[in-house]
Amino acid sequence: MAALARSVLVTGSNRGIGLELVRQLAASPRPPQHIFATCRDPKGPRGKALQELAAQHSSIKLVQLDTVNLPSIQGAMQAVGYHLKDQGLNLLINNAGISSHTTLHSLDSQEMLDVFATNVVGPLQVVKEFLPLLEQAAKGAGKEGLSCSRAAVINISSKLGSIGLCLRVPEAPMYPVLSFRCSRAALNMLSKCQSLAYKEHGILCVALHPGWVQTDMGSSFGHGHMPPVTVDDSVQGMLKVLSSLSEKETGAFLDWEGKVRPW
Numbered sequence: 001m002a003a004l005a006r007s008v009l010v011t012g013s014n015r016g017i018g019l020e021l022v023r024q025l026a027a028s029p030r031p032p033q034h035i036f037a038t039c040r041d042p043k044g045p046r047g048k049a050l051q052e053l054a055a056q057h058s059s060i061k062l063v064q065l066d067t068v069n070l071p072s073i074q075g076a077m078q079a080v081g082y083h084l085k086d087q088g089l090n091l092l093i094n095n096a097g098i099s100s101h102t103t104l105h106s107l108d109s110q111e112m113l114d115v116f117a118t119n120v121v122g123p124l125q126v127v128k129e130f131l132p133l134l135e136q137a138a139k140g141a142g143k144e145g146l147s148c149s150r151a152a153v154i155n156i157s158s159k160l161g162s163i164g165l166c167l168r169v170p171e172a173p174m175y176p177v178l179s180f181r182c183s184r185a186a187l188n189m190l191s192k193c194q195s196l197a198y199k200e201h202g203i204l205c206v207a208l209h210p211g212w213v214q215t216d217m218g219s220s221f222g223h224g225h226m227p228p229v230t231v232d233d234s235v236q237g238m239l240k241v242l243s244s245l246s247e248k249e250t251g252a253f254l255d256w257e258g259k260v261r262p263w
């Protein structure tokens with residue numbers, strides 16, 4: 001099986017789904033040559049699991065990247081560009097995200113703004129700053145069509161942001177995580193816009209729902225119920241989906257099992 005991509009960057013990779021993405025990418029039979037595992041504090045205690053993983057795999061490079069801090073994004077872009085020389089970045093996974101307890105009845109406007117800053121403006125800004133590296137990869141790949149091995153943006157979204165599914169999400173109450181749901185609906189629109197804008201640059205863009213997953217965030221959605229999907233299964237599924245993506249799927253909203261989800 002061919003490598004998914006020569007170079008991959010994951011945001012928010014110090015725990016949860018991001019950490020498992022880095023772990024499975026590094027352990028795959030044909031690992032990417034460069035895995036840029038980014039997080040807010042890669043040298044601090046919150047980056048400990050990532051530091052231990054990087055010590056076992058020379059493909060993993062730890063990079064500081066706070067997705068709501070423009071100088072941090074720009075610094076990360078410089079560091080990644082330096083490593084890649086002139087080959088560009090193939091695959092950017094916008095994974096970092098937050099949730100909150102805002103409901104229709106207990107609106108905290110600052111909390112709502114913070115969720116939008118991380119879940120919508122962050123992915124927008126990260127792609128904007130890394131675009132030259134993605135374009136470089138798309139041009140240099142010597143490949144036709146769209147794929148993760150050429151150049152791609154994957155926005156980790158959520159079916160909780162699906163307006164079409166809104167009345168049919170049995171496992172999570174509707175009104176709690178209101179800000180999260182609204183921010184994921186906005187991220188889905190952003191993904192669609194990115195896909196239309198970047199198709200001609202050779203860059204594939206997809207919004208991907210990881211399942212309801214056993215992480216800190218997943219557990220916070222459950223009100224005592226255990227999320228049904230393990231981090232291992234979610235990431236295995238998503239990596240399989242990523243390896244199958246082509247121009248047919250750009251602009252789509254898919255889940256970790258490859259199913260098309262309604263906007």
Ligand SMILES: NC(=O)c1ccc[n+]([C@@H]2O[C@H](COP(=O)([O-])OP(=O)(O)OC[C@H]3O[C@@H](n4cnc5c(N)ncnc54)[C@H](OP(=O)(O)O)[C@@H]3O)[C@@H](O)[C@H]2O)c1
Nearest residue numbers: 012015016017066067095096097158212213215216217218
């Ligand atoms: N788990 C689920 O059931 C589920 C369902 C649907 C969608 N998702 C999406 O999947 C993605 C990963 O979620 P998860 O379950 O792994 O969540 P998690 O366990 O809470 O981890 C969230 C990650 O995002 C990072 N992060 C938050 N704000 C950041 C910022 N400003 N800059 C850089 N990193 C930041 C966190 O870093 P710190 O350690 O520094 O806080 C952490 O690494 C999120 O986008 C989430 O919305 C998850």
